[in-house]
Each structure stands twice: as C-alpha cells, then as structure tokens.
Amino acid sequence: MNNIQRYGFAERLVHAVAGLSYVYLLLTGLAFWTPALYWMAVVLGGGYLSRVLHPWAGLVFTGAVVWMYGVWRRDMRITPEDRAWRKAIGRYIRNAAGVPPAGRFNYGQKMLFWLMAWGGVALLVSGLVMWFVASVPWELRILRYGATLVHAVAALATIGGFIVHVYMGVAVVPGGLHAVIHGEVSEQWARHHHPLWLAEQRAFSGKATASVGGAPGENNRRGDPGP
C-alpha cells in the first residue's frame, strides 16, 4: 500500500505542543471554573502551582497557535468547495455518501482552526488582564469585568471545538490520530477523506520530481502547489 506524507515533522510538533498545552490549560482552567473540578488542580500539583503555571502554559499555547497560523493559514482559507461541503455537513455527520470532495482540510477542520485562532486571541488578551489584575487600576475595573467574561465564554467555545476535534480524530475517522502523530496516511485514506488534496499532491509531486528531482515525500508536505 502506498503511504503519503500528510503532516511534516514541524506540523506534528506544533500540533503536539498546542494539544498538550491546551489540555493543561483546560484541566487547570476547569479547576478554577467550578469547585466540582478543583481536584484536577490538586492532581496537577495543587491550586497554587496551577495558578502560577496556567498563564505560562497560555503563552506556550499562544506561541503554538501563532506557529500553526504561519504553517496552515493558506491551507485553511475557505474555498468554493468548502461551501458545497458545508451544505452537505448533515451527510458528513451521518457518515452518509455524497459528501463533496475536500481539499487538504475539510470545512469542519478549517472552522476548528479559526475557532482556536480567534478564541486564542480572545483568551490571550483577557488572560493577560486576569494575570495582572492587581495592576489594573480601579478606575479601569471594567477591564477586569470584561476580561473575566471574555475568558469564560472564549474558553467554553474552544472547549466545544476541542471535544468535537478529539472525538472526530480519535473515534470517528480511522487513521486520524495515527496521521497527526506519525504524519503518514494511505493513499486510499487520502482518496476517501481528502480527494482534492490527493490530486494536488500527485500533480505537485510530479512537477517537483520533474523540475527539482527531490524526494516527493519531503517536498510535498506543505500540500501546496505554490502560487
């Protein structure tokens, strides 16, 4: 069976950094969110330590999101094919046939990316205010109130995306988890889940082999035929 590279090393690394930092932020954040889950902060070294590390983990996550934006923003642009895919999202959810072909990422993945990117911006800005709340002058206390609300709502939005993302990647799409850890997928997998991307890969690797003569596996990892 022919395997093709879907994610390069940098993509897998940044995804792992984002994922691990997000999980830490999620667990400690939920501990501060409700007393019923405070035990998670205790398990992670205590409330005080969780409070100290949560903002730093937030900076790591921010760095990862910025990095992912740099790596993936072109792949994440919404295309006309995505609009067709969006109309058929009910069929996609039901695992039914007749879902329009997707490119490197389908519309749902793109939505998750933009949710995490914009949610990350909101969480960063509000989180900085909450981090340095003692330095926010009393006259500007509206910033404290706004930050508290924005942080909670943005976190809830990303949690929704995160639940769907992990469930899809681990439970629904066979090979999804393997792909994001090891980087490779089978051609059959690509044809089924991301046919437009597979077509691009073939066209690009043909070109690359002809003009550069490099190894197709490395050169085509961006999945982008260029301008």
Place this chain on the structure above:
Amino acid sequence: METLALLRVSASSSPAPGIRLMPTVTKLVDTSTCIGCKACEVACQEWNDLPPETTVQMGTYQTLPDLTENFWNLIKFREHDEGDRLHWLMRKDQCMHCTEPGCLIACPAPGAIVQYTNGIVDFQQDQCIGCGYCMTGCPFNVPKFSQKTRRVYKCTMCVDRVSVGLQPACVKACPTSCLQFGTKEAMLEVAHKRVDQLKENGFAQAAVYDPPGVGGTNVVTVLAFGDRPELYGLPRNPTIPLAVRLWKGPIKAIGNLAILGGFVAAAVHFVRFGRKRDDADKE
C-alpha cells in the same frame, strides 16, 4: 473561629458546616466625629503585627494613597467646600464585611474565603491560590495582592479578638468613640441616633451607609453628607459586579450543561453512526 461558626465557604459545592448561632457583629464608623488621628491605623498594624509601610506625602493628612497587603485600615482624607465652610471628610477605608460578599462568590479556591455566622468575612491565605478573582468580585476595591507571597490580604475584623470576646483593635484605640463595636441592631440604633443629631445640627442629608446592594455591610458608616457617599470615596449603590454574577450564575450553568452536552452528543453519535469507513471504495 471554628468550623462550627462557618456560614459560607468559598468554592464549596456542599453546605457550610456552621451550626453555631451568633449575633451579627458590626463596626460603626461615625465620620462626623472622626478627628483623623489615625490611632486605628496604628492599632491595626500593631495587633496584626504587619510589616511597616513607607508613608506617602499626598499633600493631605492621608497616610497612603490606598490600602495595601500590609495596611488594612486607611483613613481616607478629603476636603469638601460647601456653603461658606470647608469640611474635612475622613472615612475609614477597610473591608466592609458584606453580607453578600462578592470576593467569596468569585473565589475559586475551596476554603480560601469564609464568612462566619457573626458576619465576619475572612481570607484564609494558606488556601489562597493568588488568582485575584476576589479583586474583581469586591465592589469596594479592598483585597490587596502581595507580590511577595502572591496571595491576597485584607481586614479580618480582628476575628481572633472578636472570637474571644474583645473588640477589634481599631475600635479599642479610637479616642473619640467614632468607632464602636457591637451587634448590628445596637450599632444601627446608635447610628440612627447620631444621624438624627446631625440633622438637628444642620446636616439635613445625613444618613447611615449600609448598602442594600450587597445585603448590607457589617461596617456601617454615618455620613454627614449621606446623599453623596461619593464625596467620601464610597460607591453610591455597590453591588456584586454584574459580570461576576453572570459568570458565577447563568454562564457557569449553561457552560457546564454545554460541556456535558458535548460528551453526551459524542457518545450518542458514536452509538448511532460510529466510525467512518474508508475501506469500502478500494481501487
């Protein structure tokens, strides 16, 4: 104070254990008889054995611009021109010990903020995680963050003295009896009597400051200009901030349901539709 006297405990989903009935204690601050001697400030520092703060020359008789983590009792000094007279308005800035404490409601650390059955609101710094949510929840700008310990501090109403039958140190030190201590009923009675006197003396707007927006406070203040508490640096209608009430109320409830709903939806989807298959369309 003891477990039996705990009326409310922060970040606790179980009922507080307090069963002991105690009269609500209240500190009365009569701003019209305060002479600005600041014996209360010194007594507070001494009794609580707090590190010294370097004073700041503000061009007034005020010791510091604001309360600090080492300074829990500050006489706020303001000059007010009215009619042909200059009034020195001196107000005791400290924790108001709200009946509905915004700090306690905002606090995420179990047991870091407690309210006793006698009404005293107290911080337990060993449980504090230093998040500063109490600073967002307090409508009076009272809790102060220590950069050294990364925890938050404020007036304890001398809970250690009160629990053994003594009055707070500031009250003990006050030379004009503008500070008094007793049950809430007794203090309100004294306060209203004083307001009546002030009204007879030409201060028609005199009033007792016991704001209902936070359920009343256990530090009640007699204001000669009671129609304008802002003159003293007091908020007119303090309440727990709307953002905090939304955050700890509907947003929290909806958010928890949404998260649970997400898990349930994923489980239902898996049972109903299961995994996608990509081995059906072989070449």
